[in-house]
Amino acid sequence: MRITSFMIFNQLTRSLQRNMEDFAKLNSQLASGKRIEKPSDDVIGMMRSLDYRLSINNTEQYKRNIEEANFHLQFTDKVLGSVSDSLLKLKELLSMGGNDQTDENRSFYSNQAAEWRDFLLELSNTKLRDRYIFSGYKTDQVAFSYNSSTCHYDYNGDLGKIQIPFDTGATLPSNIQGSEAFSLTLKGPLPTELPDGTPLNYTQTTDSSTGVTTITVEIGNAGDPDYDTFSVSNLMDVTNVLSYAWQYKDIDGSDLHSDAAIREEMAAHRLMALSIPLDDAGNQVLQVQAEIGTRQVHLNDQKTRLDNTALNLKNALSKTEDADMEETTTEILKTDTALQALRESASRLISQSLLDFLK
Amino acid sequence: LSLFGLFDIAKSAIFASQTALTVTSQNIANVNTPGFTRREALFAVAAPVALSGNLLGNGVTITGIKRYYDQFIQTQLLGQYENYGRSSALNQTLSQIEQIFNEAKNIGLAVPLTDFFNAWQELATNPEGFVQRSDLLQKANSLVLAAKQMERGITDNLESVSDSIDNIAERVNAIASEIAAINGKIVQVEAGSQVQNANDLRDQRDVLMNELATLVDFSSYEDENGSMTIMAGMRNLVSGETSNSLSTRTNEEGDKDLYLDGINITGNIKKGQLGGLISVRDTIRTNSLNGLRRLIASLIQEINALHRSGYGLDGTTDNDFFAPLQLSTRDFSSGADMTATITDSSQLTLDEYSIQFDASGNYFVYNKQNGTLVTSGAYVSGSPISFDGIEISITGTVTSTDKFTVSPLTDVMRNFQVAISDQQKIAAASSNAALPGDNSNALRIVQLYQNSIANLGGATLSSYYGGLVSTIGSMSRAASDSLTFDDNLLSELNTKRESLSGVSLDEEAANLIRFQRSYQAGAKMIQITDELLQTLLDL
Numbered sequence: 001m002r003i004t005s006f007m008i009f010n011q012l013t014r015s016l017q018r019n020m021e022d023f024a025k026l027n028s029q030l031a032s033g034k035r036i037e038k039p040s041d042d043v044i045g046m047m048r049s050l051d052y053r054l055s056i057n058n059t060e061q062y063k064r065n066i067e068e069a070n071f072h073l074q075f076t077d078k079v080l081g082s083v084s085d086s087l088l089k090l091k092e093l094l095s096m097g098g099n100d101q102t103d104e105n106r107s108f109y110s111n112q113a114a115e116w117r118d119f120l121l122e123l124s125n126t127k128l129r130d131r132y133i134f135s136g137y138k139t140d141q142v143a144f145s146y147n148s149s150t151c152h153y154d155y156n157g158d159l160g161k162i163q164i165p166f167d168t169g170a171t172l173p174s175n176i177q178g179s180e181a182f183s184l185t186l187k188g189p190l191p192t193e194l195p196d197g198t199p200l201n202y203t204q205t206t207d208s209s210t211g212v213t214t215i216t217v218e219i220g221n222a223g224d225p226d227y228d229t230f231s232v233s234n235l236m237d238v239t240n241v242l243s244y245a246w247q248y249k250d251i252d253g254s255d256l257h258s259d260a261a262i263r264e265e266m267a268a269h270r271l272m273a274l275s276i277p278l279d280d281a282g283n284q285v286l287q288v289q290a291e292i293g294t295r296q297v298h299l300n301d302q303k304t305r306l307d308n309t310a311l312n313l314k315n316a317l318s319k320t321e322d323a324d325m326e327e328t329t330t331e332i333l334k335t336d337t338a339l340q341a342l343r344e345s346a347s348r349l350i351s352q353s354l355l356d357f358l359k
Numbered sequence: 360l361s362l363f364g365l366f367d368i369a370k371s372a373i374f375a376s377q378t379a380l381t382v383t384s385q386n387i388a389n390v391n392t393p394g395f396t397r398r399e400a401l402f403a404v405a406a407p408v409a410l411s412g413n414l415l416g417n418g419v420t421i422t423g424i425k426r427y428y429d430q431f432i433q434t435q436l437l438g439q440y441e442n443y444g445r446s447s448a449l450n451q452t453l454s455q456i457e458q459i460f461n462e463a464k465n466i467g468l469a470v471p472l473t474d475f476f477n478a479w480q481e482l483a484t485n486p487e488g489f490v491q492r493s494d495l496l497q498k499a500n501s502l503v504l505a506a507k508q509m510e511r512g513i514t515d516n517l518e519s520v521s522d523s524i525d526n527i528a529e530r531v532n533a534i535a536s537e538i539a540a541i542n543g544k545i546v547q548v549e550a551g552s553q554v555q556n557a558n559d560l561r562d563q564r565d566v567l568m569n570e571l572a573t574l575v576d577f578s579s580y581e582d583e584n585g586s587m588t589i590m591a592g593m594r595n596l597v598s599g600e601t602s603n604s605l606s607t608r609t610n611e612e613g614d615k616d617l618y619l620d621g622i623n624i625t626g627n628i629k630k631g632q633l634g635g636l637i638s639v640r641d642t643i644r645t646n647s648l649n650g651l652r653r654l655i656a657s658l659i660q661e662i663n664a665l666h667r668s669g670y671g672l673d674g675t676t677d678n679d680f681f682a683p684l685q686l687s688t689r690d691f692s693s694g695a696d697m698t699a700t701i702t703d704s705s706q707l708t709l710d711e712y713s714i715q716f717d718a719s720g721n722y723f724v725y726n727k728q729n730g731t732l733v734t735s736g737a738y739v740s741g742s743p744i745s746f747d748g749i750e751i752s753i754t755g756t757v758t759s760t761d762k763f764t765v766s767p768l769t770d771v772m773r774n775f776q777v778a779i780s781d782q783q784k785i786a787a788a789s790s791n792a793a794l795p796g797d798n799s800n801a802l803r804i805v806q807l808y809q810n811s812i813a814n815l816g817g818a819t820l821s822s823y824y825g826g827l828v829s830t831i832g833s834m835s836r837a838a839s840d841s842l843t844f845d846d847n848l849l850s851e852l853n854t855k856r857e858s859l860s861g862v863s864l865d866e867e868a869a870n871l872i873r874f875q876r877s878y879q880a881g882a883k884m885i886q887i888t889d890e891l892l893q894t895l896l897d898l
Contacts, residue, residue: 003858005863010854014850037464039835049463136796162796353865354865
């Protein structure tokens with residue numbers, strides 16, 4: 001082939017250009033640490049890394065959700081711990097003061113019970129970040145409030161479970177409804193008479209829209225002078241009845257009976273009849289706490305899994321899009337050597353001409 | 360034969376050497392001139408004279424100046440310039456579009472889109488939180504902004520494609536008129552001559568044709584007078600000494616069409632930069648632009664449907680989260696106008712439709728994406744036509760040549776905005792009674808991110824977007840690969856051409872010495888002849 005000056009020059013500039021391009025590309029990879037700097041560098045790798053990044057992003061969000069849910073559950077658990085303690089104290093009170101007859105002592109027990117009642121009400125209306133935690137969906141309303149016309153405590157919330165997404169398509173409630181924690185349902189075989197032989201009957205009805213169970217207690221036979229009936233639908237109600245019973249009074253403040261002896265007997269019956277619901281309430285709170293524990297274990301397991309997943313994804317992402325530094329550096333050295341050799345040969349080729357030798 | 364015959368031979372030798380030296384000098388002078396083809400003076404023995412039965416030499420003559428030129432290589436070169444022009448236009452435009460979707464540097468929609476859905480998750484964990492609500496609105500606005508910026512990036516590029524087409528058309532016209540002028544000169548110079556000796560003009564014309572080939576594909580032939588006829592898009596661009604002007608007109612889509620000699624030749628232009636630009640703008644429009652619009656339209660459609668079913672903190676329902684989709688219509692009719700409204704946004708396919716009429720008063724609604732007939736029937740003047748959640752009504756008289764189009768995509772980005780300004784109206788709850796803690800509607804919207812969406816061909820939002828990125832990535836990759844390939848091929852062909860037509864300085868230096876020596880020898884012959892004459896005169 002006939003070689004002309006232009007061909008040599010052209011070949012040279014193209015080779016130099018190509019080398020410089022390689023050089024620039026490798027340098028830019030080294031500077032950014034990324035092998036893929038635009039989709040066309042590696043379309044499949046790019047799609048993979050986009051996938052990884054979205055998955056990592058999702059995972060991080062789920063982890064934030066789990067933290068939030070855990071925080072709620074932990075807080076709820078603390079509150080329920082206090083409820084549990086209060087119930088124990090109440091039981092103590094009941095076993096100590098069940099048969100005490102002195103007015104002074106009874107008034108002390110009554111006051112104590114009233115304090116526990118108010119404390120329980122306070123607990124039921126706990127707020128976390130401006131939300132009432134036991135009101136279901138109705139987080140802007142106090143869970144329980146005293147109804148002065150019925151003299152009962154009413155549940156204002158609903159059955160709403162605030163579901164928190166913690167994985168693709170998986171959710172778990174972060175709240176405990178007031179009707180679950182503070183309302184009580186009696187379980188198992190119920191006694192039909194008090195220890196002294198007085199007939200006893202518990203009737204339970206559950207409101208399906210709120211989940212609140214109302215327990216109607218009947219003591220004695222209808223028509224008897226000491227026949228007594230009352231209803232409770234939550235822990236505050238129970239404590240309230242106790243508090244008044246120590247003063248021989250009904251919850252509306254009226255005397256249980258005009259006759260002092262009957263009044264005392266009725267009050268004693270009430271205290272006895274309430275010891276079973278109080279026991280069950282304690283168990284129920286423990287069960288709810290266990291439920292919270294289960295959810296927390298579940299969430300923590302999930303969090304560990306997500307941590308692992310995120311780590312795997314990050315490794316995969318790094319493998320896909322990061323430049324191998326050693327390899328890139330070696331490549332740069334190779335390109336540099338090639339460039340130097342090219343310059344050397346170029347300087348010889350270009351500088352030589354027949355004209356130099358014609359004298 | 361007299362002694363003076365020797366003078367003649369010597370003189371012819373000197374003249375021939377001088378001519379050869381001129382040609383060599385010209386070669387050396389033009390060693391760097393693009394498109395220059397090297398020349399060589401052709402020597403031949405001058406016609407001998409008969410003397411006493413013998414033929415005696417009569418010196419040397421220059422029969423011509425040869426141009427080292429291969430038409431075959433030149434034709435190949437033209438074709439390759441056309442390919443190269445196309446590839447470079449494709450590569451340049453697609454690599455710019457690719458930057459709009461450069462997820463490798465987190466440029467694009469993936470981050471704002473996930474942020475938006477993550478904000479819904481945050482809201483789901485705190486349905487009544489004002490911080491979460493205002494954060495969601497902010498993320499939604501960022502998403503809107505990012506999508507609009509991407510669309511503007513694409514439309515800006517399409518506009519610059521249109522500008523480039525205008526500029527290139529102007530350059531084509533300038534080249535065409537130059538070639539026409541050179542045609543005239545070549546015909547003039549070569550008139551009556553048997554050899555093609557208008558070498559410099561031919562070189563010039565080749566250079567111009569090479570440049571023209573990078574701009575537009577054409578076919579050409581040279582007639583017996585040396586005049587080059589050039590046809591682009593099957594119409595004459597240059598014919599003899601006249602050239603037609605390539606002009607551009609904006610078409611229905613807002614793109615530039617090419618007209619030559621009053622005829623639309625856009626569809627016939629396949630190569631050169633013009634061919635590349637025409638093909639790339641269609642690719643960008645159908646793939647990137649419409650894809651992006653369809654993605655956003657689906658997002659609006661799906662989010663709004665869920666959001667309307669939910670309740671805000673203030674108890675209101677039926678609120679759109681994003682401004683609802685709007686139809687854009689175009690009519691190609693002189694006597695009738697059309698309006699279109701969305702009657703049921705859940706039935707929208709997000710495809711474009713065209714409505715046509717036949718002579719017997721029937722209407723036909725076609726889906727422009729897949730060409731299928733959606734509905735047809737007898738058209739009752741003034742009564743609306745309904746299909747796929749769209750209702751159109753036409754005022755005025757329609758004729759069989761009338762055509763209307765309806766598109767839910769064209770104006771998507773222009774109307775894309777967050778419709779909610781009061782964060783209370785963000786509907787996280789599914790029921791009015793469960794306010795404010797109910798997060799079930801927010802959860803449904805969170806779930807939307809994982810759902811496959813029928814209007815996106817069953818893809819999820821993020822996988823559809825991933826498809827857009829990979830499409831533009833592959834196209835850009837293909838364009839840059841073919842540019843490299845075409846560039847190498849072009850360089851190879853240029854090397855081939857150079858090998859034949861290029862000037863080698865070493866060769867010319869050798870020639871210089873050669874002709875210098877022959878010139879010196881010729882001079883010496885004159886000296887010797889003179890001495891011989893002197894001898895004769897001295898007798």
